[in-house]
Amino acid sequence: MEKTLDLKYTYTEKKDTRSGFGDGLLEAGRKNPNVVGLCADLIGSLKMGAFQKEFPDRFFQVGIAEANMIGLAAGMTIGGKIPFTGTFANFSTGRVYDQIRQSVAYSDKNVKICASHAGLTLGEDGATHQILEDLGMMRMLPHMTVINPCDYNQTKAATLALVDHVGPAYLRFGRPSWPIFTPADLKFEIGKAWKMIDGNDVTIFATGHLVWEAVVAEAMLREEGISAEVINIHTIKPLDEEAILKSVAKTGCAVSAEEHQLNGGLGDSIAQVLSRNNPAPLEYVGVNDSFGESGTPTQLLEKYGLNAENIVKAAKKALKRK
Amino acid sequence: MEKKSTDQLKQICSQVRRDCLRMVHAVQSGHPGAALGLCEYFVALYFNEMEHDSNFNFDGKDEDLFFLSNGHVSALWYSVLARSGYFSTDELATFRKINSRLQGHPATHEGLPGIRIASGSLGQGLSVAIGTAQAKKINGDNKTVYVMMGDGEQQEGQVWEAAMYAAHHKVDNLIAAIDYNGQQIDGPTVKVMDLKNLKAKWEAFGWEVLEIKKGNDMESVLAGLEEAGKLKGNGKPILILLYTEMGFGVDFMVGTHKWHGVAPSDAELENALGQLEETLGDY
Ligand SMILES: Cc1ncc(C[n+]2csc(CCOP(=O)(O)OP(=O)(O)O)c2C)c(N)n1
Numbered sequence: 001m002e003k004t005l006d007l008k009y010t011y012t013e014k015k016d017t018r019s020g021f022g023d024g025l026l027e028a029g030r031k032n033p034n035v036v037g038l039c040a041d042l043i044g045s046l047k048m049g050a051f052q053k054e055f056p057d058r059f060f061q062v063g064i065a066e067a068n069m070i071g072l073a074a075g076m077t078i079g080g081k082i083p084f085t086g087t088f089a090n091f092s093t094g095r096v097y098d099q100i101r102q103s104v105a106y107s108d109k110n111v112k113i114c115a116s117h118a119g120l121t122l123g124e125d126g127a128t129h130q131i132l133e134d135l136g137m138m139r140m141l142p143h144m145t146v147i148n149p150c151d152y153n154q155t156k157a158a159t160l161a162l163v164d165h166v167g168p169a170y171l172r173f174g175r176p177s178w179p180i181f182t183p184a185d186l187k188f189e190i191g192k193a194w195k196m197i198d199g200n201d202v203t204i205f206a207t208g209h210l211v212w213e214a215v216v217a218e219a220m221l222r223e224e225g226i227s228a229e230v231i232n233i234h235t236i237k238p239l240d241e242e243a244i245l246k247s248v249a250k251t252g253c254a255v256s257a258e259e260h261q262l263n264g265g266l267g268d269s270i271a272q273v274l275s276r277n278n279p280a281p282l283e284y285v286g287v288n289d290s291f292g293e294s295g296t297p298t299q300l301l302e303k304y305g306l307n308a309e310n311i312v313k314a315a316k317k318a319l320k321r322k
Numbered sequence: 323m324e325k326k327s328t329d330q331l332k333q334i335c336s337q338v339r340r341d342c343l344r345m346v347h348a349v350q351s352g353h354p355g356a357a358l359g360l361c362e363y364f365v366a367l368y369f370n371e372m373e374h375d376s377n378f379n380f381d382g383k384d385e386d387l388f389f390l391s392n393g394h395v396s397a398l399w400y401s402v403l404a405r406s407g408y409f410s411t412d413e414l415a416t417f418r419k420i421n422s423r424l425q426g427h428p429a430t431h432e433g434l435p436g437i438r439i440a441s442g443s444l445g446q447g448l449s450v451a452i453g454t455a456q457a458k459k460i461n462g463d464n465k466t467v468y469v470m471m472g473d474g475e476q477q478e479g480q481v482w483e484a485a486m487y488a489a490h491h492k493v494d495n496l497i498a499a500i501d502y503n504g505q506q507i508d509g510p511t512v513k514v515m516d517l518k519n520l521k522a523k524w525e526a527f528g529w530e531v532l533e534i535k536k537g538n539d540m541e542s543v544l545a546g547l548e549e550a551g552k553l554k555g556n557g558k559p560i561l562i563l564l565y566t567e568m569g570f571g572v573d574f575m576v577g578t579h580k581w582h583g584v585a586p587s588d589a590e591l592e593n594a595l596g597q598l599e600e601t602l603g604d605y
Contacts, residue, residue, distance in 0.1 A: 063515025
């Protein structure tokens with residue numbers, strides 16, 4: 001299906017976004033001697049092995065003890081270290097929410113919480129591991145910056161950008177091999193939405209893996225004569241309200257797309273902005289108040305209504321409501 | 323359920339190992355290492371030790387109950403549940419596939435008989451088992467609650483919160499076990515995060531600790547479980563340190579963390595199955 005479409009962005013290679021994190025962390029370590037890494041028995045899964053190898057004195061294996069890891073990281077900032085913690089997204093957030101809340105967010109510590117295997121696309125491990133609430137939990141915390149990049153390149157760039165950013169941050173990425181469709185040399189600006197495709201009829205705000213689905217959806221809509229604007233919201237918080245309002249002022253309606261619960265995620269963030277400023281129709285693509293399950297990433301995105309076809313449907317619905 | 327002979331139990335183990343490998347292979351995902359290492363213990367529990375009813379009753383009143391805290395060992399549990407009649411062995415073919423009741427990690431959400439709580443996020447099962455054991459006491463139900471944990475899992479703080487609680491509240495109708503295989507994801511436990519003297523730690527927390535040094539030897543497992551059973555009701559919770567070998571039963575999988583969460587290829591599966599007799603018929 002993708003092949004026959006006239007896509008505005010294409011790819012020649014697929015890679016997991018977690019590798020973007022691993023490669024970014026290694027580079028970050030070379031650039032800044034204060035960067036330290038911590039991991040809770042998932043070095044391979046988080047792709048932190050290269051950093052560990054090159055900087056054994058700046059890497060800490062904490063074992064299966066995520067709460068301890070967050071506390072350690074918070075402590076290391078006192079003395080100027082920039083800790084990057086690594087574990088699965090579920091154990092990076094839900095497992096340690098109060099540790100993050102008190103020792104990192106409230107105390108305003110420069111900890112970078114790096115979370116892999118987020119969302120449904122983690123696949124066969126199933127619902128216990130497929131966190132779909134992390135963006136909501138993290139964006140609710142005052143002081144917290146929340147970033148959800150879309151491919152290998154953007155994840156690598158985001159990791160590097162976080163070294164220079166001061167303050168608590170949550171970086172969310174995933175497990176599956178995914179198209180690399182953004183340029184490798186694009187600068188990552190925290191808090192600045194990236195308009196990827198210009199359009200007039202409807203705006204698609206997408207984050208994470210679903211940015212790719214949005215790119216596919218744009219081409220599908222174009223075939224039917226609908227002009228969609230695609231905006232990559234890699235930073236959920238702080239949200240680029242200006243870019244959102246500017247786009248919706250032009251298109252008059254919008255769709256949000258995220259690998260997350262409808263409750264509390266990107267869609268809700270955008271709804272807040274729209275309802276206060278320009279209450280235009282907004283349709284949500286996301287998981288509708290349910291847990292995930294085992295399956296392949298493709299099967300799960302389809303079953304839970306998160307793929308390009310669903311974005312197309314949502315866009316048409318939003319258009320009708322204009 | 324009538325008790326099986328040791329030989330029969332060993333035969334079941336061989337079949338269960340085949341099931342685990344075939345399940346993980348079919349979906350190219352899952353955790354064969356600890357599953358192979360824990361076969362003897364699970365089979366001994368489900369086919370000899372526990373009084374349980376495969377016509378699954380969620381509250382399990384007047385039954386011995388089992389909880390799996392290290393939920394990634396799901397393939398083994400599903401095979402043992404199916405082989406002891408909780409559901410059809412055919413269903414093992416759906417493991418980790420979409421729309422299956424056999425989720426990647428154990429879940430109640432899809433209603434699979436035999437499972438009473440979700441697990442997968444480590445460190446939580448002991449607390450749950452203690453709670454259920456206390457509910458049994460309140461109900462005047464004198465059956466036993468069993469719970470399995472991993473050794474890497476001991477690094478989670480919640481395990482020790484639970485350990486302290488159970489001793490304080492004299493939860494002596496509980497037999498916990500640690501799969502002491504010395505391995506976790508990133509390598510041997512001693513290298514990742516040394517557990518040091520686990521026996522002394524649990525004893526210091528006020529538990530009755532006994533060791534099954536040969537956790538892959540059916541006679542030893544049966545003897546250990548019998549001994550543990552005798553310690554019940556003495557005011558202390560009971561812990562079994564179960565020494566196993568990860569990947570036991572397949573020569574190229576044994577004793578390494580490499581097979582913690584990796585599926586065998588076609589050729590590897592064939593090689594492995596060649597080492598395990600098909601005793602009860604593959605699903
Ligand atoms: C809270 C939590 N953190 C991390 C993980 C990821 N994880 C799954 S299994 C595992 C290693 C478990 O080690 P152990 O208990 O020794 O089990 P074994 O390797 O022997 O199967 C880890 C870190 C998890 N499932 N839950």
